Amino acid sequence: xxxxxxxxxxxxxxxxxxxxxxxxxxxxxxxxxxxxxxxxxxxxxxxxxxxxxxxxxxxxxxxxxxxxxxxxxxxxxxxxxxxxxxxxxxxxxxxxxxxxxxxxxxxxxxxxxxxxxxxxxxxxxxxxxxxxxxxxxxxxxxxxxxxxxxxxxxxxxxxxxxxxxxxxxxxxxxxxxxxxxxxxxxxxxxxxxxxxxxxxxxxxxxxxxxxxxxxxxxxxxxxxxxxxxxxxxxxxxxxxxxxxxxxxxxxxxxxxxxxxxxxxxxxxxxxxxxxxxxxxxxxxxxxxxxxxxxxxxxxxxxxxxxxxxxxxxxxxxxxxxxxxxxxxxxxxxxxxxxxxxxxxxxxxxxxxxxxxxxxxxxxxxxxxxxxxxxxxxxxxxxxxxxxxxxxxxxxxxxxxxxxxxxxxxxxxxxxxxxxxxxxxxxxxxxxxxxxxxxxxxxxxxxxxxxxxxxxxxxxx
Numbered sequence: 001x002x003x004x005x006x007x008x009x010x011x012x013x014x015x016x017x018x019x020x021x022x023x024x025x026x027x028x029x030x031x032x033x034x035x036x037x038x039x040x041x042x043x044x045x046x047x048x049x050x051x052x053x054x055x056x057x058x059x060x061x062x063x064x065x066x067x068x069x070x071x072x073x074x075x076x077x078x079x080x081x082x083x084x085x086x087x088x089x090x091x092x093x094x095x096x097x098x099x100x101x102x103x104x105x106x107x108x109x110x111x112x113x114x115x116x117x118x119x120x121x122x123x124x125x126x127x128x129x130x131x132x133x134x135x136x137x138x139x140x141x142x143x144x145x146x147x148x149x150x151x152x153x154x155x156x157x158x159x160x161x162x163x164x165x166x167x168x169x170x171x172x173x174x175x176x177x178x179x180x181x182x183x184x185x186x187x188x189x190x191x192x193x194x195x196x197x198x199x200x201x202x203x204x205x206x207x208x209x210x211x212x213x214x215x216x217x218x219x220x221x222x223x224x225x226x227x228x229x230x231x232x233x234x235x236x237x238x239x240x241x242x243x244x245x246x247x248x249x250x251x252x253x254x255x256x257x258x259x260x261x262x263x264x265x266x267x268x269x270x271x272x273x274x275x276x277x278x279x280x281x282x283x284x285x286x287x288x289x290x291x292x293x294x295x296x297x298x299x300x301x302x303x304x305x306x307x308x309x310x311x312x313x314x315x316x317x318x319x320x321x322x323x324x325x326x327x328x329x330x331x332x333x334x335x336x337x338x339x340x341x342x343x344x345x346x347x348x349x350x351x352x353x354x355x356x357x358x359x360x361x362x363x364x365x366x367x368x369x370x371x372x373x374x375x376x377x378x379x380x381x382x383x384x385x386x387x388x389x390x391x392x393x394x395x396x397x398x399x400x401x402x403x404x405x406x407x408x409x410x411x412x413x414x415x416x417x418x419x420x421x422x423x424x425x426x427x428x429x430x431x432x433x434x435x436x437x438x439x440x441x442x443x444x445x446x447x448x449x450x451x452x453x454x455x456x457x458x459x460x
Contacts (some may be wrong), residue, residue: 012336020142020167022156030171032065032157040106040161041074044113047088049160053080054141056156062164063152066174068208075112077144085113116144143406149188149195150202151180169308189217193224194236196258201240204248219257219334230344237343241301244290246283275308278393285389299352300382301343302391309335310357311395316350324361331358352379359383360390367419371407384408386445419453 048055061071091105091380102113145167146155150258253259282304317327391401
């Protein structure tokens with residue numbers, strides 16, 4: 001009995017990946033505090049348990065709680081079927097084709113509830129490359145643990161008992177900061193190639209190393225990503241870029257050979273000094289905003305990543321005799337058409353990208369009514385932040401960004417004075433007056449405080 005208790009506390013004595021009985025960690029060993037757990041997630045587990053079902057918080061939330069990070073969301077796993085879960089909650093909706101899940105709503109808070117998945121069978125529909133297309137096989141908890149992707153994501157937390165159940169040595173990998181896939185890596189990647197992108201995202205986000213057996217097949221199997229529906233790849237890329245560690249993720253993508261087909265010509269861009277600096281500035285600003293809990297615009301992100309492809313085509317069209325504005329639209333069409341096939345960029349996001357790109361030559365018109373008209377553009381802040389990135393990267397002279405910073409902060413007479421200033425000229429007195437009135441001019445003409453080169457990405 002004492003040895004069994006020691007095994008449960010220390011997590012020793014079971015073979016990772018093979019044991020049916022989990023290692024059980026009590027509160028003294030795992031250190032999770034109930035105050036850090038979503039009240040709605042606890043409510044879901046309690047409701048299911050009171051109805052006679054098993055229910056646990058599972059996956060990334062448990063991992064993050066163990067790492068003392070704030071979980072982004074909370075998922076619950078149970079032995080209740082989707083229909084049984086739905087009957088227990090007033091606002092519950094069954095979704096999913098590949099595997100049915102239930103969304104339980106509490107106001108704006110969503111708790112995702114999944115039924116324990118059974119062992120994968122050969123009868124599950126697959127495509128020609130082995131990717132599982134549909135699998136609604138339910139099973140036992142230990143089978144569900146084996147179906148999860150990484151050991152650190154396969155632990156179950158019971159809030160009522162304050163216990164963590166670990167079937168695959170996840171606690172050990174948490175402590176050694178190692179990312180390890182469950183099962184045979186080649187088979188797991190073939191079942192769902194998106195797991196290769198998830199390896200990269202989690203390794204960069206958590207600062208974990210990738211275990212050699214998990215890492216080694218990726219470069220060979222990377223082309224399997226091309227068989228995944230473009231919408232799924234786009235969703236995963238969004239998670240990657242908005243993880244708070246976007247630059248590290250892109251570097252990992254390149255290192256593992258996964259970027260081909262996702263962001264074509266990314267190698268070329270990152271090998272050019274201006275392109276590398278531009279992308280680095282955009283992603284670092286995005287990472288900073290994510291870490292500060294601020295919103296991020298997907299349109300601004302993708303507009304930044306693809307800008308140098310647009311720029312290259314824009315120059316080519318102008319060299320062929322096209323006028324600047326039509327040439328820019330043609331370049332945008334080329335780039336978006338090519339990327340839509342790979343990433344299924346949503347129409348709303350593509351529209352934002354076009355707006356940001358189309359504003360850039362308009363910033364160069366600093367005469368007459370043109371600047372005033374641009375102030376009324378609903379995406380002005382995004383276009384302005386993009387302009388500042390171009391200045392900061394060295395693509396264009398910083399004087400243009402400084403002029404627009406002054407113009408957006410100025411009052412009527414100051415704006416008229418700026419319109420008479422020739423490019424490259426400075427107006428020290430006007431700058432001094434602007435500093436004295438910095439609290440008064442903001443927000444005029446749709447600028448909404450855009451007086452600093454923050455690269456905020458058009459968040460609204």
